Amino acid sequence: IVAATTGAGADDDDDDGGDGAGAAEEAESTEDDAAAEEGGEEDADESEDATAKTEIGKRERAKLREMQKxxxxxxxxxxxxxxxxxxxxxxxxxxxxxxxxxxxxxxxxxxxxxxxxxxxxNRGKGRHASKVTEEEEDEEYLKEEDALAAGxxxxxxxxxxxxxxxxxxxxxxxxxxxxxxxxxxxxxxxxxxxxxxxxxxxxxxxxxxxxxxxxxxxxxxxxxxxxxxxxxxxxxxxxxxxxxxxxxxxxxxxxxxxxxxxxxxxxxxxxxxxxxxxxxxxxxxxxxxxxxxxxxxxxxxxxxxxxxxxxxxxxxxxxxxxxxxxxxxxxxxxxxxxxxxxxxxxxxxxxxxxxxxxxxxxxxxxxxxxxxxxxxxxxxRLKSDVEKGLPPKKETILKVGMSEMQKQYYRALLQKDLEVINAGGERKRLLNIAMQLRKCCNHPYLFQGAEPGPPYTTGDHLIENAGKMVLLDKLLPKLKARDSRVLIFSQMTRLLDILEDYLMYRGYQYCRIDGNTGGDDRDASIEAFNKPGSEKFIFLLSTRAGGLGINLATADIVVLYDSDW
CATH class of the missing domain: 3.40.50.10810 (Tandem AAA-ATPase domain)
Structure with missing residues (x-):
């Protein structure tokens, strides 16, 4: 077993980690000689370091070839x-x-x-740890010790x-x-x-x-x-x-x-x-x-x-x-x-x-x-096994009643009254009844013709016509007051459009990433949200695009507007 060395030498003055013989020779020389030779020694040391690294690389490549053989x-x-x-x-x-x-x-x-x-x-016996008998565990540790002893x-x-x-x-x-x-x-x-x-x-x-x-x-x-x-x-x-x-x-x-x-x-x-x-x-x-x-x-x-x-x-x-x-x-x-x-x-x-x-x-x-x-x-490894210091994740499911408009649309869907909810749109778009019910639960404005207009204006109706929006509108001011930063996920990009209208209406600063966001814009949004002193309060994300390769550790609250089932 070897440890990575820090490069410290035998005595404090030897920053380059010289050996005892070199230190003794230096002690015997005069201060003037040492000063005169100092520059040359540093150049020689750098040259030796470069040569040593080259030799290490050569030996490693030779070892690699032998190992492959x-x-x-x-x-x-x-x-x-x-x-x-x-x-x-x-x-x-x-x-x-x-x-x-x-x-x-x-x-x-x-x-x-x-x-x-x-x-x-080193691994704790978390709830995910496998169960073995005492004899099996002893045998396993013996094998492991033998393997470690092999070098x-x-x-x-x-x-x-x-x-x-x-x-x-x-x-x-x-x-x-x-x-x-x-x-x-x-x-x-x-x-x-x-x-x-x-x-x-x-x-x-x-x-x-x-x-x-x-x-x-x-x-x-x-x-x-x-x-x-x-x-x-x-x-x-x-x-x-x-x-x-x-x-x-x-x-x-x-x-x-x-x-x-x-x-x-x-x-x-x-x-x-x-x-x-x-x-x-x-x-x-x-x-x-x-x-x-x-x-x-x-x-x-x-x-x-x-x-x-x-x-x-x-x-x-x-x-x-x-x-x-x-x-x-x-x-x-x-x-x-x-x-x-x-x-x-x-x-x-x-x-x-x-x-x-x-x-x-x-x-x-x-x-x-x-x-x-x-x-x-x-x-x-699982978080529950290795991150013992992390507080447990708190997950709260809030069940919200539907608005009157949602109830009307939900009832019409169950009765298959397609014309009422599609306002003359294409019938084939409503064939997947489960998807349509999900849309209704999220926001009725996801249906063509549901939003009042034209002209289309953002107002309280955007909040009042969806039960989830009513709750979100109550939740966000409290989170902002305690300096929390929030990620809001949704399966539907069109719902993100509605949420974006809502955030602009309330004056919240936000970023957004979905499947249509380009790579440069994606990186810029993440950087803007994470930078020290950022004024961005909310990050809107589609579940697929936002669940991959993103580091948003500066947020402390996640809101799943609709869960993936």
Missing amino acids: LKKQKIQEILDSQNASIDADMNKKGKGRLKYLLQQTEIFAHFAKGSQAAEKK GTRLLIQPSCINGKMRDYQLAGLNWLIRLYENGINGILADEMGLGKTLQTISLLGYLHEFRGITGPHMVVAPKSTLGNWMKEIQRFCPVLRAVKFLGNPEERNHIRENLLAPGKFDVCVTSFEMAIKEKTALRRFSWRYIIIDEAHRIKNENSLLSKTMRLFSTNYRLLITGTPLQNNLHELWSLLNFLLPEIFSSAETFDEWFQISGENDQHEVVQQLHKVLRPFLLR
């Missing part, structure tokens, strides 16, 4: 063993094959257990290039990622939303830069709406990394390719799923150290263009980031396993043949066993 040998052993097993018993049942497969993947699985030992010991890196303090203070569970996550790296294993970081998956990922790249002399190139592929956040977080937490956002129109992308996306000019390329597909030719020119996929559930369909494209890129390591890692669909599980262990899970057809399970109970059992195959390559 050993990994290929192990994989070939697995494949040879698999083929022999299949030839020996073509009629073996799916569950038997799965048991065999679990034994084979243990060749890789044991590498990850060492780093998980410390994590499990490897475990940081006790965060890398010095990482700004801010990482929480204990985030440092444990970094150690887990380092463990995978040291053993040439791909992984899935699947912590619950809000636990800092982005920071842990950036800290891994910072660790490789600081301790291993590896500056990339790395590629982060994420939803377009989150690219701005990725760039800001890299600059905020690890500014030594040179990050390039590969996005824009053809002319802008051509400029980036020629001037920024060149070997040696960048460490991290941050791009979107769409750009990865469009620019696959340019991106395939690189041999990536890490390919990191955010919201990785997007590649669960192996036949999608995105999934196929991501498998084309040459890389030493793959890291998936997702909040929903384990699916209950056999084929989607195969897609994840194929991306993590492509050498073993290479054929979807063979996989389907192996696990043709007819009964529902058998299918469920196979899915659970495949989850076990994935688990050594996956790290998932």
